[in-house]
Amino acid sequence: MAKTSIFDHAERTQEGLKLNGFILHQIVEQCEGCERIHTVEGERYCSSYPQPAAKWRHGACNFATHVKADMDKEGKVKVNPLKASKRAARGR
Known part of the structure; x- marks a missing residue:
């Protein structure tokens, strides 16, 4: 059976x-x-976003599988403060 693509x-x-x-x-x-x-x-296209250049305009694309999370000066991964507070409230 042949593999189908969204394209x-x-x-x-x-x-x-x-x-x-x-x-x-x-x-x-x-x-x-x-x-x-x-x-x-x-021609090469992204399967997640129709305008890839727009995703890279303000930093790394959030769909990119080849980019690691940003690190701060101390070497820790940057975490969204709102998400961090919700995780703390759930006990994670």
């Missing part, structure tokens, strides 16, 4: 590759190494 239902239009009503843009250099990249007709 099997994509169609080529004048604007680019269209999938579920979204125009997909090709990946950017920072995406290299991510497991979410798929090749369609020789």
Whole structure:
């Protein structure tokens, strides 16, 4: 049985590759190494986000599988304070 891809239902239009009503843009250099990249007709696209460049504009893409969490000056992973307080309230 052949493995199917979400890009099997994509169609080529004048604007680019269209999938579920979204125009997909090709990946950017920072995406290299991510497991979410798929090749369609020789072009590479992200399977999670239609505009990969926008996800990298303000730092690391939150969908990136090849990027580690940011570290602060002391070498600890940065944690959202709201999430940390909720975890503490649950006893984690």
